[in-house]
Amino acid sequence: MIQDLLGIPPQALFGQLLLGLINGSFYALLSLGLAVIFGMLHVINFAHGALYMVGAFVAWLLMIHLGIGYWPALLIAPLVVAAFGVLIERTMLVRIAKMDPLYGLLLTFGLALVIEGVFRHFYGVSGQPYPPPPSLQGGTNLGFMFLPTYRAWVVVASLVVCLGTWYAIERTKLGSYLRAATEKPQLVQAMGINVPALVTLTFAAAVALAGFAGVLAAPMYQVNPLMGSNLIIVVFAVVVIGGMGSILGAVITGFGLGIVEGLTKVFYPEAANIVIFVVMAIVLLVKPQGLFGKA
């Protein structure tokens, strides 16, 4: 029945759709964090990709040096990245908090170069393999396609974490502090809330998401110092398309663009690498604040 959909073998179509969903999983996790950081700190965090890479490296180092496996790493690596985030925010970002956002962009851009440089110095540019945990190896034949278990896990884990983050921000008390402090930080502080601490916590949590994404990526791509810089450019395009304003918008745009990219690979492979940037250009022309952004 679905043998020859539009002249495309279903294996190829669903295979690319899955790949698109996987890419979308990373776009969503990373652009979500960027949107939250921008809302609260007015910083365009160029170090986000580097911190994603750090998450993957922490998982790899835990395995190599301490024999700590994937599941504990999935918790430990984000915490390590969060701690690093606290350090970055407390020692550097806090000093430029009242300056033009351009300073934040330059600072985090420099930071990304430094972090990546350090990892290149110690580990070179060749990728380090990281095996998926035994429970997630193998796959299932669904009839119309073969579904590798690990890839299915990545999509599910990302969706759950994204929706969990959305819930935490939009439906909890702590989230209401965060939303309020994004709008009027001084007034929230005048209510008795320690806004500087809230800002630190927000930054730490958002970069922890990047660290988490890094661990998810480790078994699929090789762990290497440049894995973040390749991804972050696309993620910035995703953020521009989605608009900075909305959490759910970042998630939907992330997954949506992953799928668009996957489908482009099926129907017009030549354009697959640039389709997101084409979409970005169109969105900027038609709705400059982004699909979900507030004007």
Added chain:
Amino acid sequence: MLSVRDLTGYYGESHILHGVEFQIAEGEVVTLIGRNGVGKTTTLRAILGLLDRQEGSIRLQGEEILGLRTDRIARKGIGYVPEDRGIFASLTVEENLLLPPVVKPGGLTTEEVYGLFPRLKERRKSQGTKLSGGEQQMLSIARILRTGARLLLMDEPTEGLAPVIVQQIGSIIAELKRKGFTILLVEQNFHFASGVADRHYVMEDGKVVDMIPNDRLEAEREKLQQYLGV
């Protein structure tokens, strides 16, 4: 309750407050009046530590609070109704109401607050900024009554509102006074101020230049009109 002495305040390089002095006793309702731009809002912000720089002395129940971080000052028991009402667009009415943390025992319960402001209960699921101007002002006052703060700083709560709403806000302030709250009220609406306040401090050019007890208002009417430029 509150004693402000020799308070100077700056926004960046501009020197706005030049030695503000006044006192409020527990349970009093006191106004700061004066023309636009004389520094009334800045005085309230200085009490909360929100200026770039402030010097002098601000004592709350005998304790020096000038120099503390803003959230610490608020936790000493000060509630703030800002000039722009400060309603959060990304929060529902109920989230706005429950946002300020309880800082002292003895605040009103949520049910008591809804009892005073039934309209807010009806609209509790709406987006905060979808309320009318009057309702937003009510919400801005309502949300600081739960926190246990006993000193309320209100910045022009009647500004731009219809007379019937102004009247409601007047009776709410009277009710709060009965409940023992201490209120520092910034007002331009002189008629309103005379109906609710015990005393009036007049500000000019970043200083308090006069104090008029409410029962002397008639006698000092001419002087006051000069101060206010009406």
